[in-house]
Amino acid sequence: MVTLAEVAARAGVSASTVSYVISGKRSISQATQDRVLRAVTELGYHPNASARALASSRSNVIALMVPLRSDMYVPVIMEIVMAIAATARAHGQDILLLTGGEGPDGVRRVAGTGLADAIILMDVELDDKRIPVLREASMPAVLIGLPSDTADLTCIDLDFEATGAACADHLADLGHRDIALIGESRSVYQRRTGFAARTLEGFRQRARARGVRAVHRPCEGTFESTAGVLTRILEERPETSGFVVQNEAAIRPLLTLLRQFGRVVPEDASVVAICPESVALQSSPQLTSVSIPAERMGRGALELVMAHLSGRPTAGTTLIAPELAVRESSLSAG
Structure with a gap:
């Protein structure tokens, strides 16, 4: 069984420092906390829960x-x-x-x-x-x-409000004057889920401030629903050239559909995703994105x-x- 002393030796600190990090009873620098927690994980240390x-x-x-x-x-x-x-x-x-x-x-x-x-x-x-x-x-x-x-x-x-604003800013900086946010499922907005509502608010506010026309459409994320959303956006605003996607399931269908609509990414349409970095890197082309930490x-x-x-x-x-x-x-x- 791994001991507290062994964790301390691995982290290069005293046994009392390890105890303070685990109990949270004293303020310890972030760098020291990280070293101790890494040593705990590497050694598989488990404090005696019943005694504590x-x-x-x-x-x-x-x-x-x-x-x-x-x-x-x-x-x-x-x-x-x-x-x-x-x-x-x-x-x-x-x-x-x-x-x-x-x-x-x-x-x-x-x-x-x-x-x-x-x-x-x-x-x-x-x-x-x-x-x-x-x-x-x-x-x-x-x-x-x-x-x-x-x-x-x-x-x-x-900061999802700042995230929506950053995506709108990026597209505006590139000269896109008509942009769209393809969002989460309609039910997510109906529940007023915080992350989605705040992203939308930041996106809309920044688009207005930059003089950019913006539209938002919820999306269920299936190929059929993404096709319907994209078709409606392009019918209503055919000049739309910038897309922000906050729905991981809709990313791959959107890239495929843009190609089918004759809009090459990024030459004819720019896409920015709010998604895990792995999703952005595995897409073709690799996506400009704000990663979820x-x-x-x-x-x-x-x-x-x-x-x-x-x-x-x-x-x-x-x-x-x-x-x-x-x-x-x-x-x-x-």
Whole structure:
């Protein structure tokens, strides 16, 4: 069995520093935390959970409410979940998975029974019905996403409003005067899911500010639905030459359909995607994109939970700035 001392030796720090990183009881520099957590993972160190639980009167369990919806892109969700789970293991915590469909009742059950010390919520809506339950229960919580009212909440997310704005800016800088956002499924907008609504708002605001004509169309992501969306866009606005895609399932159909419509990417049409970097790099042509920092969001959420449980102040919003990588799919207009 791997010992605390062995982890300390691998990380090049004292055993007490390893203990502080795992417990979260003291503020440790990010570089040192990274070295310790890497050593924990490499050596497969597992703190004695039962002893820690008896000493702290905690369950050492973090509840994670994961969305299980057909209109959500599962690979990104699972990447976030894996990052949370790996970071939890490094801190000697276990994860209790809840389905997003349990909603307020699921949060109420966890908070009322003491099944977990804290909860992480994903798939956050602007008017999320789980938030009032959290506030009533006063349970330590971190949201991956932003509701409309973030007062007294701890949230972490990609800055999706800035992401929408960055995509519109890029196309406007290239001289595109008619642009379109091909978005998530209609149901995602009907639920007022935060990431999609904020991206759309940033896209629209920046397009107006740049004097660019912009249109938004939800898309189910199938070949047939993408064909219908693209056909309608080009019928209504035949001069559209810039496309932003925030629906991973629609990316491949869109590239195929643009070719079928006689619009070569990037010579005749520029495409910018909001998607995992792997999706952008595996496309042909490789896509100009804003990547989803899934691993960073998951790890950051769990670290915020541990800070909360150690008594350090965490209320506030952590927004990750978007990074737009220019690749082969975008080019100056005409």
